[in-house]
Amino acid sequence: MSKLDAIEVLDRPGRLVRIGPGARWMDVAAALRPYGWALSSGDYGGVGVGGLATAGGIGFLGRDHGLTIDHLRAVEMVLADGSVVRASEAENADLFWAVRGAGANFGIVTAFEFQVDEVGDVGWAQLVMDARDTTTFLERWGAVQEAAPRDLTSFLIVSPPRSGQPATAIVLAMVNAGVPETVIDRLQPLAGIAPMYDQQVVITSYADVMANASREDHNGQGDPTTRSGLAEHITPEFAAAAARLIHSGAVYFFQIRSVGGAVADVPADATAYAHRSANFSVVAFGVNRQRMDREWARLEPYLDGLYLSFETDQRPERLRDAFPPHTLRRLGELKARYDPDNVFRDNFNIRPEEA
Numbered sequence: 367m368s369k370l371d372a373i374e375v376l377d378r379p380g381r382l383v384r385i386g387p388g389a390r391w392m393d394v395a396a397a398l399r400p401y402g403w404a405l406s407s408g409d410y411g412g413v414g415v416g417g418l419a420t421a422g423g424i425g426f427l428g429r430d431h432g433l434t435i436d437h438l439r440a441v442e443m444v445l446a447d448g449s450v451v452r453a454s455e456a457e458n459a460d461l462f463w464a465v466r467g468a469g470a471n472f473g474i475v476t477a478f479e480f481q482v483d484e485v486g487d488v489g490w491a492q493l494v495m496d497a498r499d500t501t502t503f504l505e506r507w508g509a510v511q512e513a514a515p516r517d518l519t520s521f522l523i524v525s526p527p528r529s530g531q532p533a534t535a536i537v538l539a540m541v542n543a544g545v546p547e548t549v550i551d552r553l554q555p556l557a558g559i560a561p562m563y564d565q566q567v568v569i570t571s572y573a574d575v576m577a578n579a580s581r582e583d584h585n586g587q588g589d590p591t592t593r594s595g596l597a598e599h600i601t602p603e604f605a606a607a608a609a610r611l612i613h614s615g616a617v618y619f620f621q622i623r624s625v626g627g628a629v630a631d632v633p634a635d636a637t638a639y640a641h642r643s644a645n646f647s648v649v650a651f652g653v654n655r656q657r658m659d660r661e662w663a664r665l666e667p668y669l670d671g672l673y674l675s676f677e678t679d680q681r682p683e684r685l686r687d688a689f690p691p692h693t694l695r696r697l698g699e700l701k702a703r704y705d706p707d708n709v710f711r712d713n714f715n716i717r718p719e720e721a
């Protein structure tokens with residue numbers, strides 16, 4: 367889809383923008399910046415619009431402005447029978463519902479129409495912290511993030527201890543405010559979680575934060591081995607289980623993203639992405655699938671739901687984690703209607719039989 371990468375303003379007063387699925391998020395952010403606008407996206411500018419905007423879109427503006435799909439107003443897409451349709455609240459509303467969370471199962475979106483937000487300067491912080499007491503660190507970060515005003519969205523990466531060094535954490539935080547006093551006010555509770563090794567805080571633009579990817583073709587090899595899930599709260603039990611996972615040796619990258627806020631304002635049945643009450647999205651990267659699954663099992667009792675974009679376990683149970691029963695049944699009915707032969711199956715596949 368990479369050639370379908372146009373970004374055009376359709377209606378300036380209404381902040382309506384049409385974006386091709388092959389555009390990348392760093393280009394979207396750069397194109398919107400001159401208007402004083404931004405669109406809630408993921409954290410990495412190199413990711414494409416198509417996959418993220420049909421699945422959810424969890425990013426640094428999430429608590430203030432919701433998921434990427436929450437800004438969708440219409441799509442144009444090619445269905446399994448080759449027909450080209452438009453879907454919005456007014457046309458093919460059921461398809462529009464399905465596209466916002468399970469889009470890959472229903473067709474190929476050739477254009478997205480988003481209503482974007484006015485976003486000025488933002489505070490952007492990168493804090494490197496001591497996470498040797500990993501359980502306490504996770505609990506404290508979760509409590510600070512849940513108690514914070516919506517303009518703070520932070521992501522946490524905890525690295526396992528290496529070569530005799532203690533475990534460390536990187537907190538990446540965006541404050542959707544350009545006023546230094548507000549930025550410092552929001553960051554202070556994060557800074558108090560644990561001793562800090564290093565920090566950088568700047569006032570910048572969303573576009574500058576998103577300009578974090580190379581323009582070269584990537585040369586990544588193979589598929590990662592990940593497990594993922596959503597959680598309502600970082601309870602002491604969750605934190606202890608996560609700390610055991612991080613220190614197990616099975617994981618080389620562990621991340622928790624804060625969600626909640628504006629994401630939870632949208633009713634659970636309004637889009638196919640239904641786990642609106644989750645405050646956190648968790649992902650772990652490992653090397654060995656069996657070992658990863660074994661260790662991840664400790665965390666599962668504390669998870670409720672799944673965001674499929676970070677998951678690589680293809681077992682059918684994952685569909686049931688991602689979509690509550692009512693949502694999955696409705697998706698199955700729509701699949702039977704829009705793609706009865708299951709043409710679009712090279713993904714987390716919703717079969718017509720789910721109905």
Ligand SMILES: Cc1cc2nc3c(=O)[nH]c(=O)nc-3n(C[C@H](O)[C@H](O)[C@H](O)COP(=O)(O)OP(=O)(O)OC[C@H]3O[C@@H](n4cnc5c(N)ncnc54)[C@H](O)[C@@H]3O)c2cc1C
Binds near residue numbers: 409410
């Ligand atoms: C480094 C990195 C960071 C990430 N960070 C975030 C993040 O912060 N937040 C977040 O929410 N996600 C994040 N993701 C996950 C990302 O949302 C998914 O990987 C997404 O599928 C990427 O979309 P793409 O179009 O770039 O990928 P592609 O590989 O082109 O597409 C992936 C899949 O998406 C579907 N798809 C793609 N285009 C279309 C289309 N036009 N119509 C219908 N279906 C389509 C297809 O099933 C396709 O196989 C990240 C991924 C990476 C690699």
